[in-house]
Amino acid sequence: MSASKTTGWHHLLETSADDYAEALRARDAAINGFLEIDTDRRRTPGGVSPPDDAPPDGAGPLAGLPLAVKDNIAVRAFQLSCASRILANHVAPYDATVVARLVAAGMVPVGKTNLDEFGMGSATEHSIAGPTNNPWDTDRVAGGSSGGSAAAVASGMVPLALGTDTGGSVRQPAAFCGIYGLKPTYGTLSRYGLVAYASSLEVAGLLSRELGMVRAAYEAASGVDSMDQTSVGLPDAQARPAAAVQRVAFLGGELGLDERTAQAYRRMREVAVGAGLTVEEVELATADAMMPAYYTIAAAEASANLARFNGVRYGERPIFAENPEALVRHARTEGFGAEVKLRVLLGTYVLRSGFQEQYYQRAQRVRTAIRRELASVFANHDLLILPVYPTVAFRHGETDLTAFQQKLADRFTTLANLTALPALSVPAGVYDGLPVGIQAMGPAFSEERLMRFAELVAAELPPERPPAYGVPLCDEIGSGGGA
């Protein structure tokens, strides 16, 4: 991507913050990607100014860029609702480490984006604020759970957004909206400040139309964080997997893809072959066990992670209760949505004493088996290429996919979460008016290799803009044009 296309964002907040805020609200009316918008809060004296080590405005690739943050990541002085009634009106008292690092690199949080409550969903429909619409077709979902972030980027409202990816929540909405979505190696982006859903699976992720911006933001935000002891530093460049791509494995077998996705997947293979890569096909023996294992672990961890929401210290609670126990019961009964309750109950069920061997521990053994199988794939191949989702963005409600089918459809994305490996959702063209994303997965710390592959694809299939949002906001605001 040429740099000139992004320069329009750099001085926008400096010169036209109010116009930008107004334009954001206007454009978001049809999208519903944002839960909260404030372009000034982190710039005015009353708000929190950037830390001292922030590069001066205009310096660095991220300086001055507006940042949208999924509303399950803490941004000081912004709401942190997780799209849940139980956290309505909760304001974060601190910055998540990834946010603090992007702010230090010069970015300015301008709003919090919509999501499925606590990240539990694939369509951004389980939200107290209602569903987010896909910029390519507002009758369709933007994907989820980071649907707000993906739609905000795809509709040209922000250049970069933060999401979280527990089972595909960054990659799938990125694919539905035709942008890049990076789920990095587990631990390289600190989880401090991410409202936990399934701690051992989830990571913060980056969404953008510009690969260069994904790269710059990943560099700025990654690294060890003393506040998250599961965080890891990037190994030295020599110790990291080489960035060069030679041999790629395409996931084979019966994948159950819809027509447009199948078409994009074939196209991707042609691009790879055309670029001179060695292409082979692999199948995964552990594929069938993946979804049960994923949902067992995710639900188990969720049942504990969401236990803290009891209406006592923050968030919504009943005005009156007979005793503390009743207060907790009412707060949770009224505060959580149906999907959250379903997963918490499921998690409680699989962790019962006497049943752990049958469910939780078995799921952990499956997870180990999947890791081993992936390790053997990467012993022989630089990358594994596979679909992000079996379908293109589906229509709102359960018109196209039932809730259960939506869960099963996570089978291509959960692989990276169960194995802690990096995966990038790469735009693979627009088919019959809807974009399709294809996923590249690599060994740990191979993010740069994933981006090299994406560059190679972009040469043939550059990301497109949705017809209704052909002009990004920075270019629409007359005075904001920088270049």
Added chain:
Amino acid sequence: MSYRSYVGLEIHIQLATRTKVFCGCRAAFGDEPNTNICPVCTGYPGALPALNEEAIRKSYVVARALNCLLSPLCEFERKNYFYPDLPKNYQISQFASPLGRDGFLDLEFRKRRKRVRIRECHLEEDAGKMIHAGDQSLLDFNRAGTPLLEIVTEPDLEIGEEAEHLLQEFRRIVRHLGVCDGNMEEGSLRCDANVSVNVDGAGLGTKVEIKNMNSFRFVRKALDYEIDRQQDILERGGTIVQETRLWNENRDVSESMRVKESSNDYRYFPEPDLPPFRTDDAFLASVEASLVELPAERTARFVSQYGLQAAQAQFLCEERGIADFFEAAVAAGAQPSDAAVWLMGDVQKLLNRTGATLTESPLTPERLAKLLVLLGSGRIHGKLAKQTLEAVFTDDKDPDHIIAERGWEQITDPGAIGKIVDAVLAEQHEAVAQIRGGDDRPHGYLVGQVMRATSGRADPRLVQQVLGERLSLQFIQVLSFGGAISGTRRDDGVVVPGSLESLTRSLRDDPALPAGIRYDELDLGGFLSEEVTPRDWALLIRAIARHVAVGDTSGIVIATGTDTLSYTAALLSWLFGASLPIVLTASATTGDTAESRDNLRHAVQAAMNRTPGVTVVFGSRRYPAVNLKFERVTGESAETAFRTWNPGGVPEPGVGLWTNLQGATGSREPSQPGADLPDVEMLTERLEGAARRIFVAKVFPGMPAGALIALIDAGIRYFVLELYDTGTASVRETPFSLRHALEYAHQHDVTFFCTSQQEADVDFSTYVTSHDLWRGGAIPMGKLTTESVYARLLAILLTGAAGDGSDPKAVARMMESG
């Protein structure tokens, strides 16, 4: 049916770390509510735990000290339960792989050695506190996230007192290690227990958990209550319900909290936010470096290395700071035994009075050593040493500085004292003439004059010596304390009490005794030995105490009777220890016989040899004062009348319990030694009070338990119980055994101190009936005789060595340390 009880403890300690276990908040007790909190410890959305290495290291140090196998991988788990004071509604804890397991703690309790197995040690975070105030519930999260180490023992304990003992030993250990202050009242040390009772030999019974035991005493009471409760149920043919019970400290009962069916399922699973902590060599080295000598080892070393008595070593090793202080003082030149005596006595008293702790007081080990060296070298005498110590506390200066400043240095130059003595003698013609004429009464007056002339700075022993030299005299105090030795035989052959006058007169003329001994005679009453009352003892004790304080005599001879000689001798020995040569004697015949004269002469000779300590002379033999048995009544062979039982078990004379009473009256005038002695009325009152609470009983076939129960109802709180053999007695289910008396005694905080009718070592180790006695709380007194035990009990209650005597546990501790 014989029952066995099984008690296991779950002990929680708050680790003394600067910050909480998973965040950087201060871990402090007593701050304003909700001031030491952050997003992490209040479970804010998005916050993550980060393990504090200080907490994990201290945990491993405790596990290591408890001889646990240390886990190379320390993994955390989430324990899930909802409670408003638990911010995340799960507790980060350890379940599948605790950091330490399979350890042990060696205990010695009531002469019984036991290895209590430690099942595991695991680290977890504490919860906050919920306070109910009216119609509101308030939460304070300052405590939330402070590191808590849980130690779980196997059910190797049997009774409440034993559990209390373990807990106290554990407290000493963690305090020594510096990982916890062990304060049960403030909750930095907490204890839950599980209790089961079953027919002996049938293994563990149904387990009941006991909670809410907020002091060491409540642990003991709650566990004993629970053991009794379960045993009662089993005896009535009932079944024990598995449940959790709460101790109600106001009502002295436990109450059911919940039964098993409704107990929590904690749904443990691995904590995904914390990677396992791996112990590398550097970490293990730092754990080893933090290990210090533990109190039990140190106590044993103090006895072997410094020659201290067990009780002294125990006192010093109770606190690491005191033990360190002691060793530093010894290193700085103090005699170990002196340092121990002073630390336990005068220093402790000053600390109690000023409310300071030893380590933060102006007294340093160097200062104490210097003081004791000054005292030992005779530069100051005992009374001034005490005042110098007080001045160190008030002025915060070195002892030699204080002495120089105040002109307190003792006059120890015999030449200088000689001059003063000569000057006094030159003035006191009358007194000198009186003494030369054979009347020794002015002797004390002359000593007083010399002391006054030197403002109390002259070394009293030297004054004594010089005065004796000048007058060519040695002063022996002879006290007449009843008995046939001072009595006469009436014409009808019956012995009646009398006075010693004629005897001492005969001593003066005795060619076998060196000339120049002057006998100061004090008649404490004409009575027969068997008639001794607490008041008589009070008079005797007061007289001895005065001489000890004033230092006007080089030895004391007490003529008394044979019947109660063993009691009086032991009583004086426990009280006065090795302060002065004190020799008791008696005779089987009246004072006008050759036997009486011979015995008295031997006693004087013994008193003259200046070895401090209480001894008994009878016939040509000399006996220690403790464990003396009056075995035979023989006219002719005095050699077999008395015998020392278990001679190997007779303790060396020590400091004497009397020091506990010194200064009790508050007078602190240095120039008048002895002015602050308690008076006879007070001593009488105390001895009578003690005597009213003690009873000596002997077990015999058919002993009615009801009689002992009646004695308890009549106010008896301490029994000296003579058992058979190494401590056996019937505890069968019959009114003619100790069984019901033991149970009744236990409920009424009555203590049995057990001796033997034979010359045996009572340790309850041999017979099954002994085990029942041990479980029933009876205290084995080892090799001590009934007379010695009774005398010790009296001495403890008289001197307040165990407080006011109302805490039977403190009394028992003092008894056991004898």
